[in-house]
């Protein structure tokens with residue numbers, strides 16, 4: 312279809328659309344009367360100086376339609392109706408032969424894409440925002456990898472800053488080693504909060520904190536020891552969450568890693584004549600549309616953005632990245648615009664390869680989370696609560712299941728990840744644990760359950776791949792619904808990659824699962840007639856694509872649940 316469209320489009324005018332770009336535009340209409348696939352013409356109107364409806368009509372006249380059952384213009388769309396039988400045979404055969412490789416592409420040519428993700432702050436709890444960054448970043452890495460890119464997942468830990476001075480003072484005054492070892496995050500946080508409760512009335516505390524931070528910067532033995540220890544205890548606690556999520560990183564180079572790389576950045580900025588003094592501080596002016604970037608404070612301390620500049624330089628040198636993605640909440644938009652702007656001013660053309668992958672807030676009862684208002688969601692409670700709810704559902708639906716513990720974990724954790732990824736990433740969404748783990752509706756467990764159900768059909772039939780001989784004769788509407796989705800999977804992956812949007816895959820998986828359940832409700836799959844092996848092959852293909860969709864989101868697909 313891409314080839315046909317590509318050839319047809321060339322006759323309309325000077326359009327520079329690659330087949331990949333065309334693939335990314337193709338849609339599967341919700342109403343099958345509008346075709347199996349549809350090609351929208353809106354986006355071409357400007358370039359061609361024609362109305363979309365006109366373009367659709369002209370295009371249809373130019374297309375070689377011999378490979379299709381029917382091609383027609385309907386409003387601003389070109390609708391394609393495929394030859395069901397031939398598509399059925401090729402699609403099912405392809406999916407089964409390629410297995411989880413179905414949809415793979417070499418477009419990425421092994422180029423490195425650096426993904427800055429998760430990046431929680433030492434001695435503080437990991438927030439729901441950090442969870443979003445972790446699961447979105449992980450899924451984007453998996454999607455890009457499927458297209459032949461080499462993702463490099465970097466956890467840019469918040470492990471440096473004046474807060475460590477405060478923490479050291481607080482720990483030495485009110486802390487204990489046992490407490491920190493037992494529950495590092497809760498207790499370190501507790502000391503820090505106590506410091507802030509007292510420092511208003513005891514300003515000498517702030518002086519002590521400054522001294523401790525200075526000691527740390529100067530490599531003092533005790534300060535360094537404490538810092539390393541806080542860092543490693545916190546990291547251990549974070550690792551537990553990452554282990555539960557099944558997510559790993561290629562690097563944990565956090566802010567502190569760039570300590571000895573800051574001078575170079577400041578020198579470079581000075582050499583290029585970009586540094587200005589402003590009230591004792593050093594800034595880079597970024598014109599009327601952006602606030603200036605604060606590079607060095609009047610006391611000589613460098614800032615968040617200075618570290619990000621050093622990190623960008625380091626990553627470019629180390630990985631020669633094709634793209635550098637920063638998966639960070641929308642509230643940091645200005646920071647990343649500044650980062651790009653400073654790098655562009657420094658004359659690095661790779662500044663344009665930096666992308667801020669924004670995401671929205673998680674709310675509770677429609678309101679922003681707030682520790683003070685008591686609207687907090689603790690990550691650990693979410694994961695454990697979700698696994699527990701999944702366990703209850705399994706006990707109810709499948710009490711004799713063998714590895715309940717393991718499956719409950721895969722379902723509970725998968726539910727949380729899926730719930731996050733099914734929304735457009737920039738949308739805010741409300742968190743309600745009961746909703747997350749439901750086996751019906753638009754949830755991860757629903758997709759997992761559909762996969763497990765399809766697997767159980769194959770088990771009952773004692774399906775052997777070698778028996779596959781596909782001879783579809785009549786393809787009814789329910790079957791066709793599934794086939795269409797299967798055939799479109801490669802396009803879906805490319806769409807998700809281009810938009811950096813895992814929700815494209817999550818929504819696709821929901822639609823495919825729904826189509827399968829619809830089919831299953833209408834079809835006696837296991838009846839022994841001459842179409843049995845074709846039906847089983849279809850079911851097999853569905854299990855492959857559902858499982859691969861879930862994998863790309865970072866969600867497991869148990870065979871039974």
Ligand SMILES: NC(=[NH2+])NCCC[C@H](N)C(=O)O
Nearest residue numbers: 427430431432467469619639
């Ligand atoms: N390179 C970066 N700035 N990454 C994001 C860091 C996020 C930061 N630690 C925070 O919690 O807000």
